[in-house]
Amino acid sequence: MASSRSVRLLCIAGTRPEAIKLAPILLAAGQRPHLDCRLCATGQHDALFDEPLTDFGLVPDVRLPPVLPDPSPNVMVERFADAAEIQLMQDRPDMVLVQGDTNSAYAGALAAYRLGIPIGHVEAGLRSHDFAHPWPEERNRVMIDRLADLLFAPTPESLVNLEFEADVVKGRCFVTGNTGIDALLAMRARVPVPVGGSGKALVVLTCHRRESIGAGIEAICGAALRLADRGDVDILCPVHPNPAVGGTVRQWLGDHPAITLTGALRYRDTVAAMSRARLILTDSGGIQEEAPALGVPVLVLREVTERPEGIASGNLRLVGTDTDRIVAEADRLLDDADAHAAMARPAFPFGRGDASAKILDAIE
């Protein structure tokens, strides 16, 4: 049904991190009487997409019809884009908002572009400068930035990346902070952080990047086993539902008494676990942004990061996927209180929780 509000925005998204990072925009837009901001789910993730929305009291307004599953990112993008285009022909929003670097985000931008609908890109300008790592995310974010009319760079560093591509990036750029920090701070204020526990240091481990599947994840699991053998840590590992990840992780880590494997945690439980962690080992982009704000050191299980701001603020350290290197760096942080304290100072390189307001101000 047509809305009486004057500016109609449609977010197109399909994965857990997009749900988390768009939720604050949807909530903030709901407070602005002349904005109508709706959410269209592509179906890339099902429960994983809906769960964090529920934590914020949200549900998708529209769901694209299911497309045939296909493991190829390129085919997935085309199928989502075709379905999104049909939806957009009906809806005709004033602007499509996409977030980040997923196949859903790229498909949403492509569909809007084909119909001449303006595109806003939330979290523009992140770069690893290597299409193969992470694939397909680097390709997706580069292409979305070329198509976008409004580009919301989370940091001055990501704005510099966009300025460097000024010959192909044509839209207007704004530095806004990352909406993931809006979500984190809102959720952090709501979840109780349990005190007490086993008395052992909590290490949170997550890994799911496509480029680590196989040997990389096996090497990460090898490191987790050696850390668990220390005897003074509990490792909590929420396992990503991608079977190529979960199979390996369960096979390697399923039996160790100091390692707890869970399914993907709800967002609010993730925030609670990260808040009481001594150390986080992860290849997640979002967690690299969240942990500095919580003052929890992160060893990044990748060779590159698009978040140099967290390295510069001293909260993140790149360790790749070599077993010995991961163990050595983790041992150092667990054994050396000064080394730990140096990486545990809360820092806010990705914003202080007002990114959504800045984005909506720019759109208005």
Ligand SMILES: CC(=O)N[C@@H]1[C@@H](OP(=O)(O)OP(=O)(O)OC[C@H]2O[C@@H](n3ccc(=O)[nH]c3=O)[C@H](O)[C@@H]2O)O[C@H](CO)[C@@H](O)[C@@H]1O
């Ligand atoms: C290459 C790259 O860096 N790409 C990123 C990628 O996403 P990612 O790597 O951040 O993805 P995940 O790790 O899946 O999600 C993370 C979120 O999920 C929460 N979480 C985690 C485990 C769990 O058990 N339960 C949870 O609730 C966690 O706290 C956090 O908020 O796409 C985004 C969207 O476009 C981009 O923004 C972003 O560049």
